[in-house]
Amino acid sequence: MSLLAKQLVTIMIISLSQLSLVSATSNENIETLYDNSSLIDLFNVETDAKANVGSRGKAVNLLKAKSPVDIITAEQINSTGYTELSQVLQRFIAGFNFPRPSIKDGTDHIRPFTLRGMSSDQVLVLVNGKRLHTSSLLHVNGTIGRGSTGVDLNTIPLRSIERVEVLRDGASAQYGSDAIAGIINIILKSGGEERRLSSTMGQTYKGDGELYQVDMHYGLSLPRDGFIDMTAELRDRNPTNRAIIDTRQQYFDGDSKNDQVATQKNRRGDPDTQNFLFALNSELPLSDAIILYLHSSVNYREGEAGAFFRRPLDNRNVRDIYPDGFLPLIAPNIVDYSATMGAKGETDFNLHWDLTHTMGRNSIDYDVKESLNASLGTNSPTFFNAGGLGYGQHTTNLDLSKELEVGFEQPINLATGFEWRYESFKITAGDEASYIHGGIPVLDGENAGQITMAGAQGFPGFRKANELQEDRHNLASYIDIDGQFYDRWSLGLAGRYEYYSDFGSSLTGKISLAYQVIDDILLRGSVGTGFRAPSLQQSYFNSTSSINIDNNLLSTSTLSVESPVANALGARPLQAEQSQHFTTGFVYQPLVNLSFSADYFYTKINDRIIFSRNIGSSTSAEVADILATENLSVVRFFSNAMDTETQGVDLRANYKLDFQNQGQLKLTGLYHYNKTKIIGQIRSPSVLGNANDDILFSETDRQRLELGQPNESLILIADYNNKAFNSVFKLIKAGAFSEQQQRLSSQWLVDVDIAYRLPKYVTIAVGVHNLFDSEPERNNTDGAFLQSSPYGYNGGFYYLRLVADF
């Protein structure tokens, strides 16, 4: 595979080089368009990609933008065969990572992504330029993104998306909290013209993970060029399982069943999920000057994933209920919806205004199936409701902008605006049986009579004591100036002030500059500051489960920073993460159809919020005394304890070639490199002992942050289409990464999608993800797959897609 991959790289590079020799310059291009293109050809010409994100003025051509922006179009999305937005972005954005953790509770179902090595909560996500709410889930297990709460990108139906704009630059000064690693702006389809029904079916080479999806997009034109575009998707995906054979002793000594052939007991892979997604985008012009608009999305997801298998001989088992052991299933019901309503227009004085309100909510309600509460003995239920989480957000914006003639080459765009945001976070307790200790000990076996565990096995429910409802609000205002102020120089200035009711205020600024050296070379750069407000989940999430230590029932807890024990251990109310950014690069477009860009970035984050390792009574006598006050054995909490720096480069090359037979070849090369480093000592409270990195943040945590993700990625895409065919070939390299003290080498993957357009608007497509069934390296101790593999470990997947336009 590796040799083949290298050969493919070489072939693509040579092809790119040779094809460029026959390209046309821009003047020749317009002449060619006029002389040689039929009317239908002209309708099919794709214009330059333009992005709204990063500028408050008009959409900006990517090759003229002051900050690097990537765009993924609906055509590209359709040609991937993927059904989740995060997976699509992973295929088109080098530096976008989306691993597939398993047996990690809620994280199996809302998987965190990262951008340029930074967490998903350090990425601002917008829909049609309006802030999208985050998920209610806090990732507390040992996965990439541990301790973060990000947006669940997979709540947006793929077929509703016109394009995705990814700004690879800090932009807090323009858009507020979270825009540290960048911004993802999802633009929904508009115009009311597309009507499409499609279906995708597929499965892995190993015969599991069967996928069935049906989706429909229906557009309707309204008067005055208004529109309604609606998308609905139904998806059913079966689980995959790549668990290793469980060779441990299963039954008590002397039981003849121990002689049975060992089998797979755990379920390590994708969860079983059923999804319903809906999106709506509409504009209704009331007059030439006022347009009402509404966009919304709804996502309902039922999932089911395994916890760790409880062997028959396990103290946590009641053998009268599960004589052969059991695999508890964690089954969250996830509801996510958002709606943005607003009006925009232009006054007689050419002042553009936009008044909008966005509301969004995400909730997770956990069910636990095929489990038990061992402390309830043989009377234990096997199904539990374990409670849930809820997060809501309301945002009201007023944005004003006006082009001003101030004597420069071009008018400058002056924008200002105000924002009010209200957030709330809620934890709801589960059934009493999901968390209580019923008092019944281990019933049989050599440990009979010992205290057993409390709560539902697999996922103990949230307790009454964990219940809370917290909220906060913030106010913000900004000013943004953008324009070509002298000859070939463009300048952007932005400043933003925010006040949060919990941690206080933040003032950020950004300067961006672009210089058109000659017509085809643009130099660009920006410096700025940014911030990320601590999420309510990080400040207030708390949970408790019980463990048996030396036949004593103790608790292990995730503590809110306001809890007395956390306070006694030195936890303080969380403050905002503060960031500084520097980006510089160039764009070189030697030909109309050929462009290159290279950008270096540096991001320093001060007071980064970390989720501590388990702090137990063994830390010190003083810690043990503090924990004993609430009968705790191990606790974890959040703190602003670390400074980090991340730097790297992004390289991009695009080439487009039109053939005489109305075919077109697009070649794209993307390369990303980043390195994250912790600066100095991690600041642990003095009560925890001598300042030592390991007290709050273990070596494993440090490795996960600094080395746990591929520090480089390469994506090469060849996309050929003509009237009948569209074929897309992708070669992807995910760089090496570390997990569990092991360095896993880089992995190459190949994706292929071939579509054939039948007459009468029907398209049939077949494709393969990971054509050569490439696998990541396994854990060298037990042979299991590791959690952080960027492309998972399902292996090859093939699919069939049918599309009908009507």
Added chain:
Amino acid sequence: MYKQKIKCKLSYKKIGFSLFLFFLSVFPLSAWTYAADMEQQLKTVFLGRLPSFIQWPTDVKINESQSFELCLLGDNSLNALVRSLYENKLIKGMPVNLHFLTKVEETTSCHLLFISESKRKNMTEILDFTKNKPILTIGETRGFAEKEGMIQFYMIAQKVRIKINYQVAIHHGFKIKAPLLSIANVINR
């Protein structure tokens, strides 16, 4: 094994460096040319190509002995492209006379009038002025076709689309050929 990896890295570096040198040699500075916005280029091309699919009213003198009067009204990013493309071109077999106008009153002799976005606030007055005149009106402002403009450019998924107000065109005596109608978004048919 370790040595093999080093070799592999070196070969990629060599390829990358060779590629860099290759592009430097193939594209010397003197050969660089300005890359105009493709959307503007396409709209410019459409202005000259659409008349091939349209028949002007019979009372309009439009034949090879005349010139084709192509007018652009308002501040326009298309002006430079139109000038460079159509200065020596023929539209409907006629040499092209270009007019870059600021006032609607100057449009009386136009065969085709492109009204730029910059005139969006005066669109109603402009279209009132051209009403009942044999001028093919083309615009790019939202709602242009519904306001009794004849042909409107708009964008869908990075592609230029055309909306035709059929009744308005017919009312003014224009005939639009089927190939254009078949691929345009036709309203008021």
